Amino acid sequence: MKKIINGKKYDTDMTEEVGYDNNGLLYSDFCYIEETLYKKKTGEFFLCGKGGAMTKYAERQLNGFSGPGKAIVPLTEDEAKKWAEDHLTVEEYEGIFGEVEE
Template identity: 45%
Template sequence: MVKVINGKKYSTDTAKIVAYYNNIDGFRILQCNDAKFFEKTLYKKKTGEYFICTDGRNRSGVENGIEPVSEEGAKKWSEIYLDADEYESIWGEVEE
């Protein structure tokens, strides 16, 4: 997916995947056409900028898009969607 947002190009083809999350679990596998399936991928551009690509469905319909985020926004996203080990592998060790 490629989007231009605020005069900047965001491409999932050229950016590096930092982290990935979807709501498929080991107990109940949701199919991609399920009304509740979604996946989110955190990317980092060569320029150091971050963005989140969302693909999936919610109650109001299909949700696909790219959202630029700051490094702080990328960390907040990581807190929500990643476990502690995944978070620390990206952002470094966190104090207890």
């Protein structure tokens, strides 16, 4: 997926995937969400998310109803760390951001 946001290009094919999570529901479920955390060569982070009709990724359809959708969401490093804390294992987190003190 490619998108230009605030004059910056985000391309999932040209960046490193560093984290992934989904909520375990079937793709056909209205509440299904999957998110992939990417890190650009510049060090910037972004999420590429997909979700059902009842999620933050829902898109308005031509018939006026909501349907599944997808989006790219730029993140600050602090936002990426918070997402990783909430969605990844300790090992995955430290693989991205380095070892954390006890």
